[in-house]
Every structure is written in C-alpha cells, then in structure tokens.
Amino acid sequence: MWSAEDVARSAVRRQGEGLSVEQVAGKVTEAQRRERETQQQLLDSPAEGRGRDEEDPADLADQWVARHAEWRRVASLMSEQGWPLYRPEQDGQGSAWARDRDTRRQDALARHARWQKERQDARDELKTQVWLNADASRRLRAIADRTGLQPEQVLAQLADRIRMDDTGALTVDTFTPH
Template sequence: MMWSAEVVARATVRRQGEGLDRERVAAKVVEAERRERETQQQLRSPGGRGPYDVDPEELADQWVARHAEWRRVAALMSEQGWTVYAPEQDV
C-alpha cells in the first residue's frame, strides 16, 4: 500500500511536533517553507540524479504536504490557545 504525501506528513509532524511550543512550531513552518521552495527549484532545474537519490517530484510533494501540515498545527495551537503541541489532542 502506498501512503499519500499528506498521510506521511501528518504522521511526521505529529511525531516531531510533540511537546514543541509555538515558537518552535513557527520555526518548523519556516523550515518546511524553505525546503518546499528548494525542492520546487530542484524539480525545475536540469540535471540527473544518482541511482540512490529520491525522486525529486516525490520529495517536492512531501515538503508541500509537510509545510501545509505545520501551518495547520500552528493555526490549531493559536485557535485553541495551546502552549505546546499535543498530538493526542489533535483530532
């Protein structure tokens, strides 16, 4: 079974985000935005990839999804007034 980029992003963010405060979540949003931009640039640039490199399109999709998920978590924390992210409360 193949997992979608969104499902993988949600699982990753839930795992990495546990216990992070708003400032650290905001830093994750910035990092994901940068990585999304970099992977999109890599996707548009000419050049090959080695036999062990990740598919650039798949990697770009993963960072788009992760960026969206970190933004969602940041918004949820703000809406709910959470000081730290708790995956068990994020339904």
C-alpha cells in the same frame, strides 16, 4: 503505500509533540524554505540525469509541500485553541488521520499476508496432465459419471488417499468418491 500527506502528517505528529508555539512557527518557516528549495531543485534537475538510487525530486518536493501545509495546520490549531504546547492526542483531526492510516496499514498487511499464503499454497499445489490408456480412461469416466464428479476430481481424491509403505509400494484403501 503512503501519500506525501500521510507521511507529512505522521512526521509532524512525531516531531511536533511538546513543541511550543514559537518552535512550531520555526517548523513552518523551515518547511516553507525547504518547499521552495525542493521546487527549485525540481525545476533545475532533469529526470533523465538521475541514477536509480537517487531520490525523485518530485517526490521530495511533494513531501515538503505536504509538511509545510501540515505545520501550518498545526500552528493554526494551536493559535485557535490557545495551546502553549502541541500534544498530538489533543489534535482531533490529526488523531483521526492517524487512526485511518493505522487502519489502512493493518488492512494492507492483512492483504499481503493473504497474498503470501495464496502464493505458498500455489507453490505447494501440483498441476499435471495424465494420459490414460483407453480402458483406464473409460473406467475413470464411468466412476466420475456415477459420482457426479469430474474425472480430475476423482483422481485428486484418489491421490489424497495414496500411502507409501516402507518398501516403496503405493496403496490406497477402499473409498467412495464424494
């Protein structure tokens, strides 16, 4: 759901809060080293030799490329602004990206909730074929024609009104299909 840049920006905002210029410079150096190491690991490890549970070296390399870029951005911003410490709330661009991530996350959660509800509703639905004798079929078609409904719609409305009493007998009160 998140790109390597999204993950890096979030991690740098979290880890960078309150760090001094020197500490951020150390993070830049560390990210540069890790980027180099993961790029080398990517070259050295064949994809077919990995197990299913092992992290993909390409993903890890992408994450360190993105973290290195983000730490450099933060270091440059601190230098330009003259900040002694990094405060994420002062970082306009970082805050805008964080709001965008939160919005996308909320949208994704809402889409997922709608999808789950649709799946639940689909499980609760019953789709069936009904074979009626000729006489019942003619009566159903005549009712459907008079009401302007499809025969399936008339049957669905009939099924909505069925009640079962204590003896197990089914009853339907008089109704007009609509």
